[in-house]
Amino acid sequence: MFKKILIANRGEVAVRIHRTCREMGIATVAVHSEADTSALHVKLATESVCIGAAASKSSYLNIPALLSAAELTDAEAIHPGYGFLAENAKFAEITQKLGFTFIGPKPEHIALMGDKIEAIAYAKQCGLPTIPGSGRAISSVEEALAEAETIGYPIITKAAAGGGGKGMKVAHSAQALRTALHVAQTEAKANFGDDRVYLEKFLETPRHIEVQVLCDSHGNVSILGERDCSLQRRHQKIIEETPSPALTDSQRETLFQTVTAACQKMGYLGAGTFEFLYEKGQFYFIEMNTRLQVEHPVTEMVTGIDIVSEQIRIAAGEKLRYLHNFIHPRGHSIECRINAEDPETFIPSPGKVTEYFAPGGPGVRVDSALYPGYSVPPYYDSTVAKLIVWGQTREEAVMRLRRALEEFVVSGIKTNIPLHRKLAATNAFHQGHYTIHSLEKYLKEGHL
Ligand code: ADP
Numbered sequence: 001m002f003k004k005i006l007i008a009n010r011g012e013v014a015v016r017i018h019r020t021c022r023e024m025g026i027a028t029v030a031v032h033s034e035a036d037t038s039a040l041h042v043k044l045a046t047e048s049v050c051i052g053a054a055a056s057k058s059s060y061l062n063i064p065a066l067l068s069a070a071e072l073t074d075a076e077a078i079h080p081g082y083g084f085l086a087e088n089a090k091f092a093e094i095t096q097k098l099g100f101t102f103i104g105p106k107p108e109h110i111a112l113m114g115d116k117i118e119a120i121a122y123a124k125q126c127g128l129p130t131i132p133g134s135g136r137a138i139s140s141v142e143e144a145l146a147e148a149e150t151i152g153y154p155i156i157t158k159a160a161a162g163g164g165g166k167g168m169k170v171a172h173s174a175q176a177l178r179t180a181l182h183v184a185q186t187e188a189k190a191n192f193g194d195d196r197v198y199l200e201k202f203l204e205t206p207r208h209i210e211v212q213v214l215c216d217s218h219g220n221v222s223i224l225g226e227r228d229c230s231l232q233r234r235h236q237k238i239i240e241e242t243p244s245p246a247l248t249d250s251q252r253e254t255l256f257q258t259v260t261a262a263c264q265k266m267g268y269l270g271a272g273t274f275e276f277l278y279e280k281g282q283f284y285f286i287e288m289n290t291r292l293q294v295e296h297p298v299t300e301m302v303t304g305i306d307i308v309s310e311q312i313r314i315a316a317g318e319k320l321r322y323l324h325n326f327i328h329p330r331g332h333s334i335e336c337r338i339n340a341e342d343p344e345t346f347i348p349s350p351g352k353v354t355e356y357f358a359p360g361g362p363g364v365r366v367d368s369a370l371y372p373g374y375s376v377p378p379y380y381d382s383t384v385a386k387l388i389v390w391g392q393t394r395e396e397a398v399m400r401l402r403r404a405l406e407e408f409v410v411s412g413i414k415t416n417i418p419l420h421r422k423l424a425a426t427n428a429f430h431q432g433h434y435t436i437h438s439l440e441k442y443l444k445e446g447h448l
Contacts (some may be wrong), residue, residue, distance in 0.1 A: 002026055002076045003100070007041070008066050009081030011369040012385060012420070015042035029073045031066060033059035036375040040369045047073060050220070052108040054379045060084045060313070063091055070100055077101035077315060079308075083381060086291040087114055087163075091255050103315040105270040105290045113288040117160045117198050117446070120285065126262035128285040131277065133200035144181050144199060145174050150353055151201050157181055160196035161189035162287075165235030167191070170202050203284070205435045206277035207246050208232065211259045212299045213272050214310050216320045221263045223256045223303050224299050225275040225329050230436045231423070238416075238439060239423065240295035241334040242302055245394060245432030246278065255283055271296075271311050277436070294383065295335050297367060301390040302329035332397040336420045338368070338385040342378045350378035354412035359404035363390040363397070376413055384415070398430055422448045 005021050005317050006029040007014045014030060021028045030045030035054035042048045049069040052059035059065065061084055070078055078095050080086040085103065089111035095102040100410065104110070113119045117137060119132050129330030134147045137160055148155045148171075155252060167188040169180035181197065189195035207328035212224040229237040241358030243252075259274050273293050276283040296307045305322060314320070338351050352375045358366040372374075376384055389404055391397030405421045430433050442448045 002312070004029060004046075004075045004101070004157075005077045005079055005312070006031065006066070006070045006073065006075035007045070007079050007081065007385070009079075009084055009086075010036055010039060010041055010060060010380065012079040012082075012150060012367050012383070013294075014039075015044060015369055017081060017308055018044050020306055020312070020334055023306075024309060024312065026312070027405060029069065031060070031069050032380075035379055038374065040371060040374070042069065043420050045335070054377065056084065056379065060380075063094060067094065067098055067100075068093075070095075071098075075100065077103055077312075079103040082289065082291050082294055087289070088314060089114060090134050090157065094238035094330060099314050103209075103311050105220070105268060105272060109266065109268055109272075110290045111354065112241045113290050115160055116158060116162055116287055117196070119268070119287055122266075122376040123262065124286070126265050128258060128262055128274070129283055130283040131203065131286065136198050137196035137198055138181065141178050141181060144177055148174065151199060153177075154202035154204070155180075156200050156202040157197050158186065158382065159192060159194070160175040160198060161188065161192035161194040163192075167197060167236055200286075203277050203279050204437070205228075206279040206284075206437050207244065207434075208237070208275065209247070209255075209278045210273045210275040210293075211255060212276065212293070212296070213259060213263050213268070214307070214314065214320060214322075215263050215268045215272070216314050217269055217317055218319050219264070219267075220320045221260050221268075222320050222322050222327065223260060224305060224327050226252065226305050227293075227298055229297055230434055231429075231439050232436055233439050233443070235436075237295065239334065239336050239420070239429075240298055241332065241394075241397075242298045244278075251281070258283075271316050274404045276417055294337065294386070297365060297386065298333040298335045300332055301333035301365065301388060303327045304330070317356055331392045332394040333388060333390045334397050334401050335382050335386055335388045336401070336415075336424075338387060338408075338410070338420070339382040339416045340384045340413050341382050341413045341416055343416045346416075348378065348382045349414035350376045350426070351413045352376075353410060355409055356411075357407070357409040358385075359387065359407035361404070363400050364404050365389075370410065373413065375412050385410075387420075419448055 027046040030048040051065040085091040093107040171177035171180040231239040
């Protein structure tokens with residue numbers, strides 16, 4: 001097993017990874033920008049290295065600085081967390097070439113799944129159902145209009161190099177598609193330096209259902225169940241839960257079998273997530289994330305498996321310890337992403353946290369980077385904490401979530417806790433009756 005791991009990330013995920021490393025007796029190296037000198041992940045780590053200026057480009061995305069820090073501290077392995085370089089195939093490859101272990105999938109799988117057009121084509125070959133779509137990058141308005149006629153409106157544009165909901169525009173008519181394509185290509189170019197955009201049928205009432213997998217280097221595949229991440233704003237997840245309130249056991253089994261076969265065919269390694277939209281009894285693959293997911297704790301709560309620990313063990317060449325194929329969950333878990341932002345305008349709200357009280361009690365877990373007196377810097381992602389609850393039943397989990405949200409105090413900055421409180425109080429949430437469009441609809445209609 002590794003003696004020392006460098007965590008190439010910041011914030012709550014860096015703290016999360018540190019915690020598992022310490023439980024495994026592994027020393028940690030925190031890296032940080034000049035803006036993060038007093039961040040919690042730096043305070044907790046065994047040692048820390050400043051890798052550059054505040055802008056991510058100069059620090060958390062600075063590959064030479066990260067690898068120098070690993071060299072300097074004699075770290076044996078690098079955990080990328082999520083965001084930043086976690087899905088950068090080049091980073092994984094260089095890390096390995098320099099003799100460090102990359103705690104993640106094979107670089108070729110990161111590259112394959114990083115291109116959504118290729119990912120969908122590959123998923124089809126693996127027998128995964130996909131959404132009707134262009135299946136290739138669209139190069140002209142005429143081509144888009146012709147494809148849209150075949151697919152049928154409404155249409156959604158998506159960036160091949162996409163992520164974070166960027167490049168997604170919905171068009172209900174040919175006229176709207178002309179504009180949508182142009183806006184999507186511009187957005188894709190600006191965000192990813194790659195303007196390739198493809199088309200998909202826009203589904204009007206789907207749920208977002210994803211499957212967590214773990215695969216070792218001995219050919220074993222383990223499915224850790226699904227997560228329902230349908231509550232989203234601007235295609236970004238806000239609340240996630242497991243099991244999905246929408247699935248039957250037999251739908252689940254069929255889905256898990258298909259995903260297992262895909263993993264085996266790929267020869268996938270490490271933790272990964274297959275994302276699907278689910279509508280009218282049908283699953284449609286949309287993408288695969290070749291990394292730890294923000295919402296991984298809900299799976300940990302119902303399976304009792306520490307996914308970060310498994311990632312580390314897999315990277316060290318160990319066999320999966322859970323070989324009974326599909327892990328059967330116990331109880332129900334829900335996660336709320338706590339963002340430093342105005343709960344009504346959604347404008348980021350960095351600044352000094354004056355008061356901080358995290359809820360506790362039965363079935364409550366908080367993964368957070370906050371502490372009283374900490375200043376949230378304005379340069380990075382606004383997710384500063386996650387509240388995760390567990391209950392024997394969904395009903396108990398929902399009641400616990402409401403209670404924990406009541407207790408949660410973060411002052412000095414604005415957070416979306418008030419929005420979560422309102423959302424958790426709605427009847428639709430209580431019943432589990434929602435789709436990927438529900439949250440935006442509630443906001444538009446003034447219910448939240
Ligand atoms: P990203 O990588 O940018 O997050 P995804 O492909 O994972 O993009 O999609 C993010 C979300 O966008 C999905 O969870 C879903 O809510 C919405 N979405 C994606 N594709 C479609 C589609 N064809 N129809 C309706 N909504 C979609």
